[in-house]
Amino acid sequence: MADRNLPAAGAERSCGRNQKNLAAMIEMVNIFKVFKSPAGEFTVLKGIHACLYPGEFVSVVGRSGSGKSTLVNMLTGIDHPTSGSVRIMDTYPHAMSESRMAVWRGHNLGIVFQFFQLLPMLSLLENTLLPMDFCNRYPPAEREERAMQLLRLVGLEQHAHDLPTAISGGQQQSVAIARALANDPPIIVADEPTGNLDSRAAENVLGIFDSLVEAGKTVLMVTHDRSLAERTHRTLVISDGEFVDEIRRQG
Amino acid sequence: MSLRPRWRKVLSDLWGNRMRSLLVVASITVGLFAVGIITASYDILSEDMRTGYAATNPANIQILSDSFDQELVDQIRDLEGVKDAEGIRTARLRLKTQQDGWITLQIKAFPDIDQKVINQVRLEQGVWPPANRQIVIERYKLADTYAVVGDWVEIEALVGGSRHLEVVGVIQDQSIGAGTVGGGFFLAPAQGYMDMQTAEWLGIPSTLNQLYVTVSGDTNDEDHINQVAARVRDRVERSGVLIYSTGIQRSNDHPNSTYVDATAGILFLLGLLVVFLSGFLISSTLSALMAQQVQQIGVMKTVGGQQAQIMGIYMTLIFIYGAVAFVIAMPSSQQAAYALMDFMSESINIKLQGYRVAYPAILVQVLIALLVPQAAAFIPIWRGARLTVQEAISGYRQNLATLGKSSFDRWLTQLRGVPRPLLISLRNTFRRKGRLLLTMTTLTLGGAIFIATFNVQVSLSDYIDRVSRYFLADVNLTLDRPYRIERIAQELKNVPGVAWVEGWAEAPSQLILEDGSSGDSIVLIGAPADSALIEPILISGRWFQPGDENAIVLSELFQARFPNLRPGDTLRLMVNGRETDWVVVGFFQLAGKSGGFLAYTNYDYLSYLINQPFKASLYRIVSSTEGLSEDEQEQLRQDVEAHLRQRGYRMTDLSTGLLLRSSSSEGLNVLTIFLLIMASLTALVGSIGLTGTMSMNVMERTREIGVMRAIGASDGILMRMILAEGTIIGLASWLLGSLLAFPISKLMSDTVSQALFDAPSDFGFTLTGFLIWLGVVLLLSVFASLLPARTATRLTIREVLAYE
Secondary structure (H helix, E strand, C coil): CCEECCCCCCCCCCCCCCCCCCCCCEEEEEEEEEEEECCEEEEEEEEEEEEECCCCEEEEECCCCCCHHHHHHHHHCCCCCCEEEEEECCECHHHCCHHHHHHHHHHHEEEECCCCCCCCCCCHHHHHHHHHHHHCCCCHHHHHHHHHHHHHHCCCHHHCCCCHHHCCHHHHHHHHHHHHCCCCCCEEEEECCCCCCCHHHHHHHHHHHHHHHHCCCEEEEEECCHHHHCCCCEEEEEECCEEEEEEECCC | CCCCHHHHHHHHHHHHCHHHHHHHHHHHHHHHHHHHHHHHHHHHHHHHHHHHHHCCCCCCEEEEEEEECHHHHHHHHCCCCEEEEEEEEEEEEEEECCCCCEEEEEEEEECCHHHCCCCCCEEEEECCCCCCCEEEEECCCHHHHCCCCCCEEEEECCCCCEEEEEEEEEEECCCCCCCCCCCCHHHCCEEEEEEHHHHHHCCCCCCEEEEEEEECCCCCCHHHHHHHHHHHHHHHHHCCCCEEEEEECCCCCCCCHHHHHHHHHHHHHHHHHHHHHHHHHHHHHHHHHHHHHHHHHHHHHHCCCCHHHHHHHHHHHHHHHHHHHHHHHHHHHHHHHHHHHHHHHHHCCCCCCCCCCCHHHHHHHHHHHHHHHHHHHHHHHHHHHCCCHHHHHCCCCCCCCCCCCCHHHHHHHHCCCCCHHHHHHHHHHCCCHHHHHHHHHHHHHHHHHHHHHHHHHHHHHHHHHHHHCCCCCCEEEEEEEEEEHHHHHHHHHCCCCEEEEEEEEEEEEEEECCCCCEEEEEEEEEECCCCCCCCCEEEEECCCCCCCCCEEEEEHHHHHHCCCCCCCCEEEEEECCEEEEEEEEEEEECCHHHHCCEEEEEHHHHHHHCCCCCEEEEEEEEECCCCCCHHHHHHHHHHHHHHHHHCCCCEEEEEEHHHHHHHHHHHHHHHHHHHHHHHHHHHHHHHHHHHHHHHHHHHHCHHHHHHHHHCCCCHHHHHHHHHHHHHHHHHHHHHHHHHHHHHHHHHHHHHHHHHHHCCCCCCCCCHHHHHHHHHHHHHHHHHHHHHHHHHHHHCCHHHHHHCC
């Protein structure tokens, strides 16, 4: 049974502790994002406030153009808010340079894109190894074994040495998840991860997310498909740049 | 007035992606610039050399002889086919430089210096003609005298003692080096011009010894000139005057035109190559442009655009690129060509006619600007325009840029043990194989030419080294008259550092043809049969031996001129006024054309023939230390000069052995500089190509760069990956260019050598070119990748991912 709780939009607040007495892992406070174009200014996010706690599986749903991807970009440091602040654990990523933020992101956030975005010239194994190389995580000798484990986790161990073009879209998305997990980040952010997949492949991806949450990861998934959102602990509904609803489920 | 939408699209494509437009325009501009500079230079050079030289009313026939008088000149002027004739007196004296050294001065004294019409000189500074006891010096070797207009110079008189003359002017004399003997322009000593009265005051005989003749009729018809020359020679000989040498020169043939001819062939080759390379660049850049335009093409087709209309849009875009490149390249190449020629004009003794527009260059540039970009762009545009709407809209081709199934690609895919970022660079390098091929071709050819330039220089200097084998002594001395060799050897033994001395004989002679008429002039040199100061390179037969009498060894020019002449055959020569028969015992190799007709024989026999047994005016002096440097030879030369001067001997020439080598290389340096400029241009085309390729690669991989950023790639990693990719291309092209440099070196050396020496070159090789190009190509690779790499690090992920 879901209970509804509408936050007061635009209010300057900080996140408290949750029912398990855990402090918020991600805190977004009063985020505004304004795009300037020759046609004038366009406010995409209008005072977003959100708190995500460790081990939560949270979905953000909304129609096309509602601002969900922009919201994800604020969270991942891909884009900067016009005003407001984002804190992830003890870090304010927007205070960092692009280069430092890239390394920080590699350590702490695993990102899964709608279009998989595997590098076409690298094998699946190499794609999975890449974040470890970039961030110099794990001793070099252990990296390959870890990457193989992750591919095993998503069921693609036997394709480890194939190029991305050799496997299906659903399989590519699974490799993208394995890559997102490479540095063992505490947070996974997925932007429409099943948007380009058939229902069986989508189910498989969600299964992987479920098991990650069980293993203690915090997962934020953006989707326009409300039925997928049903699988998450909490759903934030965004419309015209504002959260208009929050649906909590029995976790 | 509003533009139709399709032309507005052309404008927005031009302006919308300024970096890409800049690259295309730059590739076309460099090609046009190179072709422009080559065509304009050659146009200016050949025209100004020809007209400039012809304007001096050059002598078509130059005869060096024994003494004659003005009466003979007047008689010759009346001969059929002769337009004008002048007699002058030449002599070699020693001039004391303003820094107290002594150098050889070639004196030219004219009976009516103010009415001189043949071989006119051009006044650069001061006054012309010089009055009594004044001298005018030629500009080329003026620096050797350290004198300026207004100075007084000391010249050793032939009658003993020395005289002081005022330098009143500096002139340019384009006739230096004309005629078959004398070693040409670059070996010529300083030249001084004066009237006969001044020459007599210096002890020079008042008779004449050189005849300048211009012919009437076609002054550029060599057969005609030869016919007139035969008549003139006949007349001179009938007056009892001994002819030493005859030179034939067409009015349009500047004495240094062989150097220009030598460069022309190479420049033409290079020009074609640069156009070819810039065509490659354009094609490669436009393929990338079309790949980016695929979706727009789809949209245009959906709304009714036909293939021809779409091609029209892009062809117009290309036309504008070509036009902009032409507007930049045309005036700049004209200016650059003129500046380059201005710089070279002094080194090769020509006078430029003043800045002017070289129209042939503009014509070539217009043609290339119109045709080459259109031709290079046609295939990419045609391919793009014929995509179906479905292919275009669905972004077909987007995934083509990945590794394929070839064994090389499989090897790359299976490559292990390489750090991932380097692996990415390595595999990225080979993703766009067509583009890689174009870039590699440009850089490889550019590099090969660059390296070849250095090898050409070596093979040419090997040629000069070959000439040096006939001049192995440390110091070469010419005295004003023959002395007993024993006496001079005794004298020179008192000079510290002198080990031994050889006396050589030299006699001008003339070939007597089968019909009894006189042929070419030959320099006949008599050396001791056991001389260690000559290391001949024999082509056939043998060198002369002790005891040989009328045995003669001939230079390769004889073989070229008389292909049927063999060792064992007999030649008839006029030596010292007597016809004598000689047995050819062998042929030696000197330096082709530039060596002239040279023959060696036994000193004993020649000295007897010229009535100077045991005597010589030519001496070869050898130091007690082996392998002296040019400076050390110069020191020895000065010691010899000081000693002989103190003992009252008069010298007409005294030079170091290595001087010949360094003077000869001066002419070749002019060539090398030109070649290096061209090589740098090809390298520039190559580096623009590489910058273009790297920029296009980065542009196309924007999304991948965003992904790498998203999974933790720092600025440093991104920069290193892109720089590594550029460096891999650079190194691979260096390797291929190094291999290609071998045949190109041979081709270029042969072209130059054939023009200069009339003989194919020996293969010259130096590591210098390879190493310098390695450094250059690595630097170029880094610079070419730096800008794209910076662009990559500045891309925010939002730009590349969030808004697809």
